[in-house]
Amino acid sequence: MRVGTPRALMGALLGLTLLATGASAQDAPARDPNFGRGERVSGQPFATRSPVVAPHGAAATAHPLATQTAIDVLRAGGSAIDAAIAANAMLGLVEPTGNGIGGDIFVIVWDPRTQRLYGYNGSGRTPRAMSLAEMRREARRRGNPNAVPSFGAASVSVPGTVDGWFALHERFGRTPMPDLLALAIRYAREGAPIPQTIAMYWTNNERRLEAEFAAGRLQEIDNARRTYFRDCEDISANGYDRQGRAVYLQQCERRLPDGHSLFANPDLANTLELLATGGRDAYYRGPIARTIDAYMRRIGGWLRYDDLARHQGEWVDPICAPYRHVEVCELPPNSQGVVALQTLRILEAYNLREMGFLSPDSCTRKSKPRGSLSPTARNSTATQPSRISILAAC
Numbered sequence: 001m002r003v004g005t006p007r008a009l010m011g012a013l014l015g016l017t018l019l020a021t022g023a024s025a026q027d028a029p030a031r032d033p034n035f036g037r038g039e040r041v042s043g044q045p046f047a048t049r050s051p052v053v054a055p056h057g058a059a060a061t062a063h064p065l066a067t068q069t070a071i072d073v074l075r076a077g078g079s080a081i082d083a084a085i086a087a088n089a090m091l092g093l094v095e096p097t098g099n100g101i102g103g104d105i106f107v108i109v110w111d112p113r114t115q116r117l118y119g120y121n122g123s124g125r126t127p128r129a130m131s132l133a134e135m136r137r138e139a140r141r142r143g144n145p146n147a148v149p150s151f152g153a154a155s156v157s158v159p160g161t162v163d164g165w166f167a168l169h170e171r172f173g174r175t176p177m178p179d180l181l182a183l184a185i186r187y188a189r190e191g192a193p194i195p196q197t198i199a200m201y202w203t204n205n206e207r208r209l210e211a212e213f214a215a216g217r218l219q220e221i222d223n224a225r226r227t228y229f230r231d232c233e234d235i236s237a238n239g240y241d242r243q244g245r246a247v248y249l250q251q252c253e254r255r256l257p258d259g260h261s262l263f264a265n266p267d268l269a270n271t272l273e274l275l276a277t278g279g280r281d282a283y284y285r286g287p288i289a290r291t292i293d294a295y296m297r298r299i300g301g302w303l304r305y306d307d308l309a310r311h312q313g314e315w316v317d318p319i320c321a322p323y324r325h326v327e328v329c330e331l332p333p334n335s336q337g338v339v340a341l342q343t344l345r346i347l348e349a350y351n352l353r354e355m356g357f358l359s360p361d362s363c364t365r366k367s368k369p370r371g372s373l374s375p376t377a378r379n380s381t382a383t384q385p386s387r388i389s390i391l392a393a394c
Helices: 004-021 064-075 080-094 132-141 161-172 177-190 196-214 222-229 242-250 266-278 280-284 287-299 305-310 337-347 360-365 373-381
Strands: 105-111 116-122 314-316 319-323 326-330
Touching (some): 105 161
C-alpha cells in the first residue's frame, strides 16, 4: 500500500494535467499580462506580498515573531499602543540591527475616542558634557570635521525609547506592562529565530564594527562580540591587551545567526525584567542608568547618570500639509518628517500618473531636481525643537 500510494497520486496528477490541457481555449481565463514579471504571478509586479485585509486590527514589522506578538496583544484586548510596545520590545531581540532600548522613538497616534492626532518625540538630547567645541574636536580627530562621527561614543545621545513606551502606555495603554514584555523576555532566554535578511545585516554590522575598532574609531567592542558575534566569556576586565584580546577571540566559537538558528540574549531578558518590575525609573534613575554611567566612564564616553535622570520625552503637535485630496501629517523637527511634506508639496505640481510608474520622467527629469532641495533644507533647519519655529504651512 505504501508503494502504491505515490503511483496513484502521480497518476491522478497526470490525469488532471491532461484534463486541463484538453480544455478549449475559450474556457481558459484571460492571461494576466503581469504573469512572469518579478516574483508574482498576479497583481502588481513591483509588489512582493498580497494585500492584507484586516478590519479589526493589523500589524507590520520586519520580523514575523514581532508581528505575531502584536496581533496576539490585540486579540487579547490590548490597544494599538500596547501592541506596538510589545512588538518593539521583541524587535530589540530579533532585529537588533535596527531596533533596541538604546535608541529613540517617534510616534504618531490617532485616538478615535478624542478624534485627535497625537505626536510623541521620544528622542534624547546630547550629553551635557558634550559641548559643541568638544564635538568638533572629536569630529576632526575622526577625519570629518563637518559631521558627527558615525561610530563611537561621541554620537551617543540619551536613549528615549523606554521613556516613550511608558509615556504612551500611561495615556493609551490597557494591558499591564509586565504582560507586554513577557514574550520578549521569554524568547530572549530561550532563543528566537533570526531570518536570513536580518542575519545578513547582522554579519555586515560585525564587519563594519570590527573595521572601525581596528582603525581606532570605536572605543570598545568586547560587549558586542560577547553578545552578538562570538560565544566567549566576559574578557573586558581580565587583563588582556588589545593584541591579547584579538588572539583570544580568534579561538572563540562564532555565533552569528545564519538564518537557520536561534539567538538568545539573556542580558536583554534581565534588563526587560527590570523594566517590567521597576518601571521607567529602573532605566533612567535605577540600576540600568548606573550601569550605563559606569560603562561610559570606563570607555571614555560622555553620557552620564545625570543625563538619563534629566531625560523627558515630549508630546508634540504633528505638522500637516495637503497633498491632492488628502492631508499628510508628520512629526516636527528634530524628526525628518518635514522633508516628506516638502517633497509632496513639490510633487503636487506634476501629474505622476500620466508620467507612468517608474518612468524616467517620474523618477528623474521633472521631479528630482526640485525634490532634491529637501535634504538641504533638512540638514540646515531640522534641529532641536526648542531652537527653531515651524511655519504653519509647508
